[in-house]
Amino acid sequence: MLAELKGAAAGLDSALRLRLSTPLYVALVAAWVAFEVRSSMDAVGGAESFIFDWDAYMEQAFMVEQGETNYSLIRGDTGALVYPGGHVAIHVAMRRGFDWNCANWTTEHAHSLHTKPEGYAHRTHRPDETIRRVQTLYVGVYALSLAVAAGLYRVAGVSWAWLPLLSLGTRARNIYGLGLFNDGWAMLFAHAGVLAAGLDWWGVATVLLSAGVSVKMNVVLFLPAFGVLVLRRHGWRGVVWLGSLGAAVQAAVGLPFLLSAPKDYIAGAFNLGRLFTHRWSINWQHVPEDVFGSEAFRTALLVGHLAMLVGLGLSQWRLVGDTAAAKSGTSLQGAMVVRSLLLCNFVGVVFARSLHYQFLVWYWAALPVLAGSTRLPMLVMAPVVYYLERAWNVHEPEPWSAAAIAACHLIILAAQALAPKLRPDAMAARSRVGAALVAWVPAGVLGFK
Numbered sequence: 001m002l003a004e005l006k007g008a009a010a011g012l013d014s015a016l017r018l019r020l021s022t023p024l025y026v027a028l029v030a031a032w033v034a035f036e037v038r039s040s041m042d043a044v045g046g047a048e049s050f051i052f053d054w055d056a057y058m059e060q061a062f063m064v065e066q067g068e069t070n071y072s073l074i075r076g077d078t079g080a081l082v083y084p085g086g087h088v089a090i091h092v093a094m095r096r097g098f099d100w101n102c103a104n105w106t107t108e109h110a111h112s113l114h115t116k117p118e119g120y121a122h123r124t125h126r127p128d129e130t131i132r133r134v135q136t137l138y139v140g141v142y143a144l145s146l147a148v149a150a151g152l153y154r155v156a157g158v159s160w161a162w163l164p165l166l167s168l169g170t171r172a173r174n175i176y177g178l179g180l181f182n183d184g185w186a187m188l189f190a191h192a193g194v195l196a197a198g199l200d201w202w203g204v205a206t207v208l209l210s211a212g213v214s215v216k217m218n219v220v221l222f223l224p225a226f227g228v229l230v231l232r233r234h235g236w237r238g239v240v241w242l243g244s245l246g247a248a249v250q251a252a253v254g255l256p257f258l259l260s261a262p263k264d265y266i267a268g269a270f271n272l273g274r275l276f277t278h279r280w281s282i283n284w285q286h287v288p289e290d291v292f293g294s295e296a297f298r299t300a301l302l303v304g305h306l307a308m309l310v311g312l313g314l315s316q317w318r319l320v321g322d323t324a325a326a327k328s329g330t331s332l333q334g335a336m337v338v339r340s341l342l343l344c345n346f347v348g349v350v351f352a353r354s355l356h357y358q359f360l361v362w363y364w365a366a367l368p369v370l371a372g373s374t375r376l377p378m379l380v381m382a383p384v385v386y387y388l389e390r391a392w393n394v395h396e397p398e399p400w401s402a403a404a405i406a407a408c409h410l411i412i413l414a415a416q417a418l419a420p421k422l423r424p425d426a427m428a429a430r431s432r433v434g435a436a437l438v439a440w441v442p443a444g445v446l447g448f449k
Helices: 002-016 022-046 054-065 085-098 128-156 162-166 171-177 183-198 202-215 217-260 262-269 295-320 323-327 334-350 357-362 364-372 378-392 399-418 426-438
Strands: none
Touching: 022 128, 022 162, 022 171, 054 085, 085 128, 085 183, 085 202, 085 217, 128 162, 128 171, 128 183, 128 334, 128 364, 162 364, 162 378, 171 183, 171 357, 171 378, 183 202, 183 217, 183 334, 183 357, 183 364, 202 217, 217 262, 217 295, 217 334, 217 357, 295 334, 295 399, 334 357, 334 364, 334 399, 357 364, 364 378, 364 399, 378 399
């Protein structure tokens, strides 16, 4: 009986790992994205939005439109401007496009405000048609993000069966349509950059990842692996060229602020020393507050982060070819490139000083690659992803939910460190995806194809 159960489980796992033809996969992805869009629009129509950061985004954008370029003087009701120039450019464009009235509108429903926040006493709830247009745009960003993620799964050779699992939760989709956070924009650029790198388009990847950094600093979590892969693919000349290209993107989006008050811009937009509130820490709620706020705890997380990156890099570099192969110009395996970049970001999330609810999108779409590229069967890893999402849905964060998140993180990280698996058909998948995209994206754009 036990042998029969094992055989049935193995057969089911093999079926779940079955590779679909490209047309069938595209059709499945289209249906999946359509379902997510419909679910997101239903949520937008049936739930109230709340004061998160959107009002502050609009107020800060309006100040920039009025000519203020000193970051130390740009503020909104929820605080100072703490994001780089790409974030500002996106939200200035949206404020103009939606003609958002910063002085008199708020995303909050007036009847749900028991106590009006300071500065909101005279405001009215924004016109529904206006906020619906904003929310529809964010649902579009979500849909595009899912399409990019599906491209990542194809390049990485991940099973189609992971797609419906991601639809079981609501937290990720609500971060876009209801939360209106900038994290969605940042991760759209970041994952598009990872996809470009997996297709061997390193110039495009550099621009996209740098654009992500210009929206929110968390995208720098991809850069350690990206730097190593560029070095192995293109040598030091490539590091210098692509590093300069990424820096040029940062200079371009931050130029008005760099010309006005460069020190204030760099200190405000790229501040790595911020402190976090224990109450809203999703991942460390089970840690005592005095430990959470201590310098020793922050140092331990940093050391753990660096040690894990070094350990994973040294143990898995062999999967992307040796130094001689890299110097000779041999292409890196696309699947390993995607996996390395997503894993590098995931390690940063695991050792983050604090995670807030919207930070789920930093890695949620990458979980099929992280959980699906190990030698452990999907029947083992899928419940881990499911319970991780359930723990993120607990509001407000509880010690047990934070402990569950930490445990799921460690299981995925251990599976990646001890039982990685690179699928043999991933390179062929990369070639097919690349051939399709070349029809409308010049393969050699910005050099380093």
